[in-house]
Amino acid sequence: MSIPxxxxxxxxxxxILENLLEEHTYLKDEVMFLQGSIGRALFIVExxxxxIRVHKEGEEPKIIEVKxxxxxGEMALLEEMPRTADAVAGEKTRVYMLYKNVLEEIIIxxxxxxxxxxxxxxxxxxxxxRATMDNK
Amino acid sequence: xxxxKVNFNFYEYLIPSIMMxxxxxxxxxxxxxxxxxxxxxxxxxxxxxxxxxxEARGFNRLFITAALYVFITALLALIIYIAVExxxxxxxxxxxxxxxxxxxxxxxxxxxEKSIISKAPFLSGLGINIAGITKFIDGKVSAVPLYIISIIxxxxxxxxxxxxxxxxxxxxxxxxxxLFGLVPSSFVEPVQHVICEANQSLGNYLRGILIEVTAxxxxxxxxxxxxxxxxxxxxALALGFSAIxxxxxxxxxxxxxAVLAFIQFGTINSAVSVIIYIVILRFVDDWxxxxxxxxxxxxxxxxxxxxxxxxxxxxxxxLGIIFAMPATCIIKVVYTILMEFxxxxxxxxxxPEPTRISIPYT
Numbered sequence: 001m002s003i004p005x006x007x008x009x010x011x012x013x014x015x016i017l018e019n020l021l022e023e024h025t026y027l028k029d030e031v032m033f034l035q036g037s038i039g040r041a042l043f044i045v046e047x048x049x050x051x052i053r054v055h056k057e058g059e060e061p062k063i064i065e066v067k068x069x070x071x072x073g074e075m076a077l078l079e080e081m082p083r084t085a086d087a088v089a090g091e092k093t094r095v096y097m098l099y100k101n102v103l104e105e106i107i108i109x110x111x112x113x114x115x116x117x118x119x120x121x122x123x124x125x126x127x128x129x130r131a132t133m134d135n136k
Numbered sequence: 137x138x139x140x141k142v143n144f145n146f147y148e149y150l151i152p153s154i155m156m157x158x159x160x161x162x163x164x165x166x167x168x169x170x171x172x173x174x175x176x177x178x179x180x181x182x183x184x185x186x187x188x189x190x191e192a193r194g195f196n197r198l199f200i201t202a203a204l205y206v207f208i209t210a211l212l213a214l215i216i217y218i219a220v221e222x223x224x225x226x227x228x229x230x231x232x233x234x235x236x237x238x239x240x241x242x243x244x245x246x247x248x249e250k251s252i253i254s255k256a257p258f259l260s261g262l263g264i265n266i267a268g269i270t271k272f273i274d275g276k277v278s279a280v281p282l283y284i285i286s287i288i289x290x291x292x293x294x295x296x297x298x299x300x301x302x303x304x305x306x307x308x309x310x311x312x313x314x315l316f317g318l319v320p321s322s323f324v325e326p327v328q329h330v331i332c333e334a335n336q337s338l339g340n341y342l343r344g345i346l347i348e349v350t351a352x353x354x355x356x357x358x359x360x361x362x363x364x365x366x367x368x369x370x371x372a373l374a375l376g377f378s379a380i381x382x383x384x385x386x387x388x389x390x391x392x393x394a395v396l397a398f399i400q401f402g403t404i405n406s407a408v409s410v411i412i413y414i415v416i417l418r419f420v421d422d423w424x425x426x427x428x429x430x431x432x433x434x435x436x437x438x439x440x441x442x443x444x445x446x447x448x449x450x451x452x453x454x455l456g457i458i459f460a461m462p463a464t465c466i467i468k469v470v471y472t473i474l475m476e477f478x479x480x481x482x483x484x485x486x487x488p489e490p491t492r493i494s495i496p497y498t
Binding site for chain 2: 019022026030031032034041089097099101105
């Protein structure tokens with residue numbers, strides 16, 4: 001499986017998860033969400049590329065590329081906080097969306113998959129926090 | 137960080153609004169199509185997870201949908217073959233015995249009237265119109281066969297619904313993609329959220345009610361056959377399906393079973409034993425089955441349930457009552473999420489505070 005989040009899942013577990021995720025294709029330059037809007041889903045890039053634009057007052061927007069297999073918008077699964085950046089499709093992009101209520105269902109009904117997702121989320125958050133600390 | 141205020145451009149939403157208006161007009165003037173479409177969506181909705189499961193394992197969607205339809209038809213044919221004789225004989229006996237039951241019912245009411253007046257003669261002086269009550273009940277009881285006949289036109293759905301649901305099932309992804317093509321890209325995430333939430337609660341409700349109806353019907357059929365009650369299978373099915381209509385359904389089905397038991401055996405004990413069985417059944421259903429099978433379905437306040445049932449009856453009659461609960465589930469989820477949008481987009485709700493911790497990263 002080329003998506004790191006799904007590594008370690010058996011074929012059966014992946015099939016279960018795939019049935020629970022929502023899929024959508026965004027065309028180039030289509031806005032996926034805007035900074036300040038309430039986050040509802042975690043995005044997993046199945047194919048294509050996404051530009052994350054972070055706006056800060058008095059500064060040029062910082063653009064970060066999210067490539068195939070990577071995830072973004074993970075805070076929506078943990079807290080109902082406003083998005084901290086814009087997300088725009090850099091090219092024709094196919095994404096999986098994982099909603100909070102679905103994650104809760106996975107944790108209850110398929111704990112093995114739930115643990116894998118939470119473990120991966122914790123790793124990502126830790127890595128992002130470390131990167132933030134290193135850049136200070 | 138606060139939510140950005142969205143500036144709506146009136147002209148941008150003009151064409152979609154006209155299209156929505158057109159669809160609404162069609163639905164208002166051709167409201168007869170709503171029910172078969174809703175039923176088709178319900179059937180497709182119930183079967184889709186199974187088909188997706190096979191599709192994810194490499195089966196062709198068209199092939200597996202066709203195979204499933206053949207399997208369901210064969211299964212139904214088998215069930216009908218086994219049950220039809222019993223139901224047909226019960227129905228034939230019912231038609232044959234109905235006038236006799238009707239006469240017996242009248243005789244019972246008349247004897248009850250005599251007995252009441254003999255024990256409390258002052259009641260006749262108070263002008264209690266027992267004859268009027270009898271006439272009212274007579275009217276309702278004699279109209280039962282007409283109610284049954286009035287359901288027959290809906291049998292055309294038996295052809296229409298499987299056909300439409302089959303078409304929906306084979307093209308579900310294309311239909312989804314086309315519909316999402318109409319949604320502005322930045323709204324895909326929240327719209328999917330509404331669908332996802334509605335999907336979860338409605339799915340849980342439909343699957344739960346299916347289990348409930350099957351369990352109640354099966355257990356009741358065994359008990360009624362043991363009690364030697366006439367039309368045991370029909371009454372068991374009525375009792376099972378009555379679970380679809382909260383509160384009112386089980387009460388009506390219970391009264392029907394008790395009255396028929398009373399007329400058949402002519403003793404109050406028979407009616408009481410049927411009522412005791414139904415009370416136990418409801419107790420087990422309400423306290424043990426429902427909390428388990430409906431735990432993830434939408435919780436709706438009893439007042440809202442009654443209002444929904446009345447609104448359903450007003451709009452679509454008996455079928456409106458049957459579909460009142462699933463419709464209420466969807467409306468509640470959509471309402472909750474739309475209100476959340478309203479609060480977050482227009483700042484009705486304060487921005488939530490992030491979780492703050494004092495322990496540094498270690």
